[in-house]
Amino acid sequence: MSGHGHGHGGGGGGGGHSHGCGCEGEHEPAERGLEYGLYRRIDVQKMQCLNESRDGDGKLVFKPWDQRKDREKFVESDADEELLFNIPFTGSVKLKGIIISGENDDTHPAEVRLYKNIPHMSFDDTGREPEQAFRLNRDPLAELEYPTKIARFSNVEHLSIHISKNFGDETTRVYYIGLRGEYSEAYRHEVTICNYELSANPADHKVESIIPQTNFIS
Template sequence: MAHEHNDHCGHEAHDHDHDHDAPGNLGPSDTLYPYIDFENVVALNAETEGRVAIKPWHERQSEEKFIESDADDQLILRVPFTGSVKLRAILLKTGPGEQTPDKVCIFANEDNLDFSDVSERKPIQEFDVPESRDVGEYAVKPAKFSNVTSVTLFFPGSLGGDTTRLYYVGFLGHWTERKTNPVITVYESQANLADHEKIQGMDGSFSAPQM
């Protein structure tokens, strides 16, 4: 499986203010921190709750609290959102040293992944994680993460340590309120056979508009 290199990994470990940062110390204007469903964040094979590493922007460099794997160096972190998200990037501060994960595999809307099946699933995207004490920004392919209700991060191993450690996990993107079956609602409320016949040009047969 090919890793994401070049534009995504080599120069992404950094810690500086972006042009899209909001005024003051709120962080990037498109941070998804306010829209995380903290009560349902799950960390598998972790010594502490997963949400301890999902911090406000001004705490991104803090190393006081962190997630660390337990039995070995594998770690799964599942983060649900309170609405639908178009994900733009994932932010990670990891380490130190050999406790840095060697890579991160990213899944969307997989709410039941565990270690028994995660290795059999192909992630939507994955990145090598450089050894650094700074916050790295990993830009995902927006088209692949355009309707996300949860993100699962799988860290399959460390750079040689017995455990893997995460100090900070953040998300950038656009949040919208979750709607319930919007397409079905529209068609049920507006279905008119005569109208559809005129639009579709069908000879008396009904055909739903092609999406």
């Protein structure tokens, strides 16, 4: 589904998606950029990209909407054409759509498979059935959105994106991955977990097991 003309502000806002406020006539790109704000909800420190040719490059393709055509930051696969992104969010996400943009050649991803809530996924796990799979078109301008089956992608705390093939090159190159959807804060459980650590560990109290002297002075 071609993207840049879609103006039905999918679930985002209140009412007036077509009200022209008279300021600058071209407001749709900004509104669409807000819809693609889920990259800000990624726990970047814990995110992984497997088979990236240079360590850390996989994190660079999740960037703001207005940088989606930037060619300086990208990730390229290493040993073969596959890439696997493990993306933990800082809360719960309802994923509504995805954009994947690469070079206008055979390094562009041709197929992507999406998995939900399987942390630390490896290539060994990609044989299982995905929540959804897409055949991709070349999209160097980041214009094509692939809508997800929203019922399957509610309450997503961890998303895995497996790029399983490209258009025939030995390696795959990705410039931008856009995630559209809604975000909810996570409930915090750390305090309860800490309380359990207060219970005594017998191994910490070996001193008490020494038999005390029983000689009493009369």
